[in-house]
Amino acid sequence: MPYGKDEKVIMFATNDKDHADLKIRLYYNGLGQGEFFRLVIASVLEDDENMLELIEKFKEQKNVSKTKRAVVTKARSRAKNIKRQFKLDEDDIENIFDILEKEYPEL
Numbered sequence: 001m002p003y004g005k006d007e008k009v010i011m012f013a014t015n016d017k018d019h020a021d022l023k024i025r026l027y028y029n030g031l032g033q034g035e036f037f038r039l040v041i042a043s044v045l046e047d048d049e050n051m052l053e054l055i056e057k058f059k060e061q062k063n064v065s066k067t068k069r070a071v072v073t074k075a076r077s078r079a080k081n082i083k084r085q086f087k088l089d090e091d092d093i094e095n096i097f098d099i100l101e102k103e104y105p106e107l
Contacts, residue, residue: 010037047076 001007012023026036043051059069083089 052076 026033031039040051042048044055054085058068
């Protein structure tokens with residue numbers, strides 16, 4: 001399958017049993033492998049609460065230092081507070097950029 005110039009292929013290896021079990025579970029849930037991994041990527045990029053919780057559990061299991069985990073948690077908390085303080089959502093941010101683009105087309 002040809003990919004566009006802005007698309008990247010992500011690959012990793014796993015054993016035959018895990019691969020087969022994953023395909024069966026995904027089939028049962030009505031998902032293809034590509035859909036599943038794009039969902040995971042989107043969940044990480046959008047700071048989905050369920051994904052963040054899963055990542056935190058994984059970091060605890062892998063003994064990532066509490067200090068490193070605390071730094072990330074504090075940064076996320078600050079970002080949430082700023083968004084809440086200014087009550088900005090994605091549409092608001094997009095509207096701000098649209099206004100700026102109209103006002104300053106040379107930017």
